[in-house]
Amino acid sequence: MLKMRLIPCLDVKEGRVVKGVNFVNLRDAGDPVEAAKAYDAAGADELCFLDITATHENRGLMLDVVRRTAEQCFMPLTVGGGIRTLDDIRNLLLAGADKVSINSAAVERREFVKEAAEKFGSQCIVAAIDAKEITPGKYEIFTHGGRRETGIDAVEFARAVMQLGAGEILLTSIDRDGTGQGFSIALTRAVADAVSIPVIASGGVGTLDHLVEGIRDGHATAVLAASIFHFGTFTISQAKAHMAKAAIPMRMTT
């Protein structure tokens, strides 16, 4: 039986983990590779790096992080943040990323998803959608860290990128991101029920019940969280055990 996935996400800026990771026994809590190794050993099902490096010149630092991670962690790795060209994708895949997540560039020009999927295969193209509720039950895509309104309906866009060849959707609720109040279940379910590709729920996890809700009520097949793991509130294995207890099929051994 296929298991649901739990994915810790690390924000990386200029090659360093942004908020630091509150793990015991890490020699360097700011080194994304060290954090990745810890998550790997802890039984994370995949890893996600989000590159929030501000300047173009320093983007190469991420390639080195990806390269060093891929040498040591034999599990799937998704990298997102600032991907605008086919060369950006190629460089990340060559460094050892298994999937890339495309955000603003796909919103600005949807054909980019098609070009990327045709070039590298749908299996490695994740469409990242950041959405905000603008009127009750209506979700619109925002870019640039939630600052720029696009007027594009999130559900319609999700269907469109699926048709263009995206293999997966990473769906973040801007309303919930960073609040610890839980996923936007209505948004997650609206998108997950509208597409036939897997959806990763993201944004807002504060408790372990939230992870359960994302899958059971939101119909996502994977859940992504950052803070609850980085700050050591919960461990990966606690989270998985809690989800398994709620009858969600989870992989309990590495």
Added chain:
Amino acid sequence: MGTCVIIDYGSGNLHSAHKAFERAAGEAKLKTKIVVSSKPEDVAAAERIVLPGVGAFKDCRNGLMAVPGLVEAMREQTISKGRPFLGICVGMQLMATRGLEHEITPGLGWVAGDVKPIAPADPALKIPHMGWNTITPNVQHALLDGIQTGDDGLHAYFVHSYHMACTLPEDVIATADYGGAVTAMVGYDNMVGTQFHPEKSQAFGLALIANFLRWKP
């Protein structure tokens, strides 16, 4: 000291696969040298051959055919000399007679069957079949030695929308359940293919790779 060649024909990054094979060899205390190469002479000199592959069937086939002498060297080693061969993901699918992704494309024709879309009985199941699944062997196989399989077994990482429908049921070594049986491992004699990615499958994957490096079919 024998070498294991991972064939590089432009299908995806092999850095991680290379490191995974090196790690598995190291942990199993095997002296096998792992080489990543597209040269037919490296294939001809290898004791073991690994054919990876990601993306579309046709692109992978075209990439493989574009290297002069490569398929011939693979065939000589695998079919004529009986050297151990492992196909991974689309590398496994290429062992089939034909691929039916987008259009009909001939495969290597080593395992009788077609590569077809997976069609889960439950329409709510997402395509691709993506993530960690257990596998159920139909037969005992050396590559699964010491690996716990079945519902309570270890998990392998899958990401695919197509799978191999084998003509001969005995060529199916193991299946995974995804709204019905999905082909997870195929092969006979000295050749084997995994639909899942051993190089991404943590403990399961490293154990399977070590078994492959030890395999004397």
